[in-house]
Amino acid sequence: MISKEKILEVIEGYDKKKLTLATVCSHTSLQLFYSAKQENIRTLGLVTNEAQRKMYDAFPLAKPDEFIDVEDSNKLPEAELAERNSIIIPHGSIVEYAGKALDKLAVPVLGNRNSLLWERDRVKMFEWMRTAGLELPALIDPDKIDRPCVVKHAGAKGGRGYAIVHSPEEFYAKFANQDVMVQEYLIGVRVYPHFFYSPLSKEGYRASDGHIEMLSIDRRFESNIDESYRTVIAGVPIKPSFTVVGNEPLVLRESLLNDVLEMGKDVCEAADKLFGGIPGPFCLELICDENLQFYAFEISARIVAGTNLYPTGSPYSLFAFDEPMGTGRRIAREVKLAAKADKLGKIVY
């Protein structure tokens, strides 16, 4: 992992009036590029193939100011990025495909690079959630599977390849000698709240050394489980799968908002304690059961794809900002505010 000192040195050398927000053209890039333009910040898109570039012809207002071709998402062009005073905005595709290449890159990344290590490793992620005091699904030893369990591979792959097993025999038939985690299957409604932690001001909902905002909430739409009622009614037997296809909006019973805000704060403060905090956007993946008890099964310390529903804001961001404010725009705004106050070092690593 490159040192924070080195990144602070790089940012010190930047022309703060000519910053560029750079990201890989995928995941949440339309939202990020569109929003950065709204905040008058230059944008740079990294493309690995022609199809990625072509998409923006359909969405010209969300096209980056400049494209750079890269051979592979795990070969990010360090010199070109630094020359343009770039800050990398990490998203799910970068975390998944650039992986370890991002650890060494001498270009500032929005947020705390250390969080990538905790996000990448499911065991560490559970330690983080436990430190935050969240209720979690039970982790089950494969030999003791006594209830329906989800078996997950290491790393976020958008739910691909997961399976439900009911017994040790079923587990070993499918997953012998594989690097997986076995969790009890949680029953309830999925809730994915999108937060933003800013260490730049203590106004609002206090957390760590600043405040958190809850900008929006989504629910994922996963194939085939989320349409399975049709399949079942049509008399077609299915094996449930969890491949993310898209997202849909959600608002919560207002009486549940306190719980969700407290969980956001606790996750933020646990990150402080464990690895130096998580400036910027983060998301919790929760299931709320019939007793209105929340269980957490994942944290993403970066922008998540569910925020793509709200490029102009949500029913929640409206009550905090009297202007359209999605997560992409909030990121661009934070960079602008930090640059102005000479505090970029507080929000990048």
Ligand SMILES: Nc1ncnc2c1ncn2[C@@H]1O[C@H](COP(=O)(O)OP(=O)(O)O)[C@@H](O)[C@H]1O
């Ligand atoms: N413990 C669980 N109980 C019930 N459903 C789960 C559980 N964990 C995950 N899921 C379902 O599987 C999907 C993908 O799981 P997740 O751990 O978020 O995968 P990824 O790491 O690919 O993001 C979730 O969005 C949810 O629908």
Ligand SMILES: [Mg+2]
């Ligand atoms: Mg997930």
